Amino acid sequence: MSAATFARGYQALKENIDISIASYFHSCVHCGMCAEACLFYTETNDPKYTPIHKLAPLRKVWEQEYTLLGRLKVWLGLAQPLKDEELAEWKEYIYDSCTLCGRCSMVCPVGNDLVYMIRKVREGIAAAGHAPTGLIDATTRAIKIGSPMGLKWPALQTQIKHVENDTGLIIPIDQPGAEFLVLMSSMEIINFPEYLAAVAKIMKHVGKTWTISTEAFEATNSGIQIGVSDIAKELVSRIVKAAEKLQVKTVISPECGHAYMAIRWEGPNLMGRYFKFQVKHILEVLDEFRDQGKLKTDGIFETARLTYHDPCQIARRGGVIEQPRNLLKLVARNFVEMADHGKMNWCCGGGGGVSAIDEAHELRTKVFNRKKNQLQELKVEKLVTACANCRIIIEEGFEDYQMELPIIGLTEMVAEHLVEK
Amino acid sequence: MNYTEFLLWVRGPAFHFATAILVLGLTLRFLEMLFLGSPRQYAAVRSNGIAGGIRTVISRFAPPEPGVFQRSWFIIVAGYLFHLGFFISFFLFAPHIILLKQVLGVSWPGLPAPVINIITIVSLFAMITLLINRWYYPVLRFLSDFEDYLSWTLAFLPLFTGYLAFHHIWLPYPLMLALHILSVEILMIVLPFTKLIHTFTFIIARWTNGARAAQKGVQV
Numbered sequence: 194m195s196a197a198t199f200a201r202g203y204q205a206l207k208e209n210i211d212i213s214i215a216s217y218f219h220s221c222v223h224c225g226m227c228a229e230a231c232l233f234y235t236e237t238n239d240p241k242y243t244p245i246h247k248l249a250p251l252r253k254v255w256e257q258e259y260t261l262l263g264r265l266k267v268w269l270g271l272a273q274p275l276k277d278e279e280l281a282e283w284k285e286y287i288y289d290s291c292t293l294c295g296r297c298s299m300v301c302p303v304g305n306d307l308v309y310m311i312r313k314v315r316e317g318i319a320a321a322g323h324a325p326t327g328l329i330d331a332t333t334r335a336i337k338i339g340s341p342m343g344l345k346w347p348a349l350q351t352q353i354k355h356v357e358n359d360t361g362l363i364i365p366i367d368q369p370g371a372e373f374l375v376l377m378s379s380m381e382i383i384n385f386p387e388y389l390a391a392v393a394k395i396m397k398h399v400g401k402t403w404t405i406s407t408e409a410f411e412a413t414n415s416g417i418q419i420g421v422s423d424i425a426k427e428l429v430s431r432i433v434k435a436a437e438k439l440q441v442k443t444v445i446s447p448e449c450g451h452a453y454m455a456i457r458w459e460g461p462n463l464m465g466r467y468f469k470f471q472v473k474h475i476l477e478v479l480d481e482f483r484d485q486g487k488l489k490t491d492g493i494f495e496t497a498r499l500t501y502h503d504p505c506q507i508a509r510r511g512g513v514i515e516q517p518r519n520l521l522k523l524v525a526r527n528f529v530e531m532a533d534h535g536k537m538n539w540c541c542g543g544g545g546g547v548s549a550i551d552e553a554h555e556l557r558t559k560v561f562n563r564k565k566n567q568l569q570e571l572k573v574e575k576l577v578t579a580c581a582n583c584r585i586i587i588e589e590g591f592e593d594y595q596m597e598l599p600i601i602g603l604t605e606m607v608a609e610h611l612v613e614k
Numbered sequence: 615m616n617y618t619e620f621l622l623w624v625r626g627p628a629f630h631f632a633t634a635i636l637v638l639g640l641t642l643r644f645l646e647m648l649f650l651g652s653p654r655q656y657a658a659v660r661s662n663g664i665a666g667g668i669r670t671v672i673s674r675f676a677p678p679e680p681g682v683f684q685r686s687w688f689i690i691v692a693g694y695l696f697h698l699g700f701f702i703s704f705f706l707f708a709p710h711i712i713l714l715k716q717v718l719g720v721s722w723p724g725l726p727a728p729v730i731n732i733i734t735i736v737s738l739f740a741m742i743t744l745l746i747n748r749w750y751y752p753v754l755r756f757l758s759d760f761e762d763y764l765s766w767t768l769a770f771l772p773l774f775t776g777y778l779a780f781h782h783i784w785l786p787y788p789l790m791l792a793l794h795i796l797s798v799e800i801l802m803i804v805l806p807f808t809k810l811i812h813t814f815t816f817i818i819a820r821w822t823n824g825a826r827a828a829q830k831g832v833q834v
Binding site: 210211212213214215216217219220221222223224225226228229230234235238240241243245246259260261262298299300301302303304305306309457458459460461462464465466467468471472508509510511512513514532533536537 | 642643646647648649650651652653654655656657658660670671674678679681682685686689690693751752753754755756757758759762765807809811812815816818819820821822823824826827830831832833834
């Protein structure tokens with residue numbers, strides 16, 4: 194990544210404008226419905242968090258670069274070109290108060306995909322050098338060390354040994370020709386190694402070959418979150434190289450929302466080519482096993498009243514919506530849905546890299562109120578999800594709001610209910 | 615220029631000028647958009663997105679999910695009433711159908727004038743409430759700029775002058791009718807250069823959003 198300058202930021206914004214973005218700016222009639230879909234507005238009542246307002250810098254560049262009228266306005270002195278200070282100011286709207294959850298894109302009556310544009314504005318603000326320090330640090334660690342949290346292979350190796358000791362199962366490492374390459378997020382390696390244990394148990398149960406790569410075990414992609422495409426591409430390419438070297442059929446994205454977005458949806462576009470392997474979220478893989486009758490459960494159902502929190506990038510922006518529900522029905526008797534769920538679920542408040550932004554902590558705690566209310570309305574005894582970041586954010590939120598509710602990852606829950614073979 | 619001459623002028627040269635600006639303006643705006651192109655999709659998609667794109671173009675005419683409706687019910691209800699009223703009175707009022715037949719060469723049955731009258735009143739009322747909402751609802755007060763108020767005015771005037779002309783209120787009928795036609799012509803001239811262009815661009819907006827989501831397997 195070359196040195197950040199306003200010129201580079203401006204250029205990045207300019208290059209990212211396509212036909213859809215032009216149609217979105219043309220079509221917006223300032224109806225305000227996107228505000229009501231955004232938890233940063235609904236929980237603060239501050240209009241400055243209205244999603245379309247967050248896109249003002251991009252609108253300016255589009256108008257002044259790609260429309261005759263916009264150019265004329267600048268020429269006549271009726272409009273001012275974008276300034277570096279504006280990009281610096283907009284950092285709060287584009288990073289701190291947007292989790293890229295995409296709920297706004299679901300409600301816009303003219304059909305604007307607002308989050309698609311927010312993602313593009315991040316490219317501009319990052320290139321101009323105004324990205325949040327927390328995300329810059331995470332991205333630097335990801336590039337230099339291999340993981341946004343600074344984890345190296347020995348850390349995972351230690352966890353692997355623990356898991357092997359605890360379960361008596363072997364975790365395959367660098368196995369060429371395995372069917373699945375299993376990725377993990379740093380958050381899982383540090384906080385939820387039970388995910389790895391669950392995967393090992395499930396793979397043994399279904400009799401599938403799998404492996405972890407010493408060269409590419411980290412699934413998360415800080416380049417996507419901060420909005421620097423060349424870094425995002427470098428991080429994706431590590432996985433692609435490992436997957437192709439090991440000749441796996443499928444790469445399994447872990448219980449992490451944005452990792453799935455990064456490798457499944459943005460990855461091939463960043464690489465500029467089709468992948469030679471498939472990319473699936475762990476829940477997709479498990480649901481396929483279920484569909485094939487390979488998951489033999491012990492018949493002991495979860496009896497607690499529980500609900501499922503859809504991670505935005507897995508459900509709304511990723512298309513994995515039915516699979517977790519199918520799996521829950523397999524193991525739980527008392528599964529209930531939140532009023533807004535699936536593609537309309539509310540974000541935990543910490544996605545899109547917001548959890549890595551220190552100065553956004555207070556705001557994100559405030560907007561967690563939405564998730565808290567959703568859960569309290571439902572009076573559940575347990576929460577299931579499929580994203581380690583959501584899980585941490587929700588746990589922190591519970592602490593801040595002095596609420597107690599056990600949270601479990603769905604993969605782990607499924608593994609717990611399989612018959613021992 | 616007397617009333618009749620004025621009416622002839624708005625019906626003749628002014629109408630041709632407005633039509634030309636509308637067509638040229640829309641052409642320019644669409645070319646500006648089309649030249650931007652679209653990035654290529656390399657991810658293995660769950661559907662090609664065509665059906666999903668079409669579905670979203672249509673489905674966003676329907677009321678949204680209950681959770682969304684509850685939070686934005688006013689703008690949705692008033693928005694429907696205004697848009698429906700505008701289009702019904704535009705396309706299904708007998709004198710308009712006669713005019714459109716001259717331009718387009720096709721015609722269709724209209725609604726009785728008293729029905730159009732009621733629909734116009736409802737539409738005007740909805741527009742006024744939308745304007746008040748724009749002043750009082752903090753999000754809209756914050757977002758609204760000159761163009762929003764200009765667009766509102768340009769959409770309001772044809773309905774309002776049409777209503778006055780129909781009822782022979784205020785000004786002599788030929789003058790009111792001329793002003794009504796002129797208000798439509800101003801709308802036609804300004805449309806391509808303001809957010810009123812959403813009348814056409816919403817199709818691309820909904821299409822691209824819907825198609826991209828459908829490729830991921832989500833119906834938006």
